[in-house]
Amino acid sequence: MKNRIRVERAEVRMTQQQLADAVGVSRQTIHAVETGRFVPSTVLALKIARCFAKSVEEIFRLDDED
């Protein structure tokens, strides 16, 4: 699964720590989600999308492998 979290963060000038605090996880978790090492739960994905005022599909999308 791919995501645009890094791009969205850059657009609103948000750090990983700020995003982590906003959704209630650790900075390492945000980093792991951004780099594709960890697939977030539905709730976490929704929280992240809500942070950027966008839908989940705008932030996350499936790979061909998924």
Place this chain on the structure above:
Amino acid sequence: MHCPTLKFANAMKTMLLPHRYRAIGWWILIPTALLGVVLYFNGFDGLPDFLLPSDQTSRWHQTLTSETAIRLYNNVALIGILVGTLMVACSRERVEDELTTALRLDALLLALYLNTGLVILAALWIYDFDFINVMCYNLFTLPVLFLLLFRWKIRRLRKEARNEE
């Protein structure tokens, strides 16, 4: 919202000890592990002579070398290692989230596989009383493996994320 993953993660969180138990766990684990090493090198036959009073006729010496005392040392070492290890491994991280829960589960599963593999290898290569010794050590290899693997996974995660902002 009904989310099986989140329900599982929350259930796992409630089964974890508060973060402060990690320090308590280390305070229990390190001395009891050292005691275990000392007892091991003395054949689990009580404390070595250099730790006992020099006067072998004294009541204190006889108390420390009694059968009950020897059993007590072994139990303190074993139970201390088990309790300390579990406290360290099963206490919450400062920020406990779904990733740490997933890592904890991975570490537990991997520890189970490794421990089972070690027992199978021991069953194939070691026999008689030596095998009984291995089974005795096997009492705490699963929790110790779990602790080591979980801390390794957390350390690797932090290292990978270190250079990011």
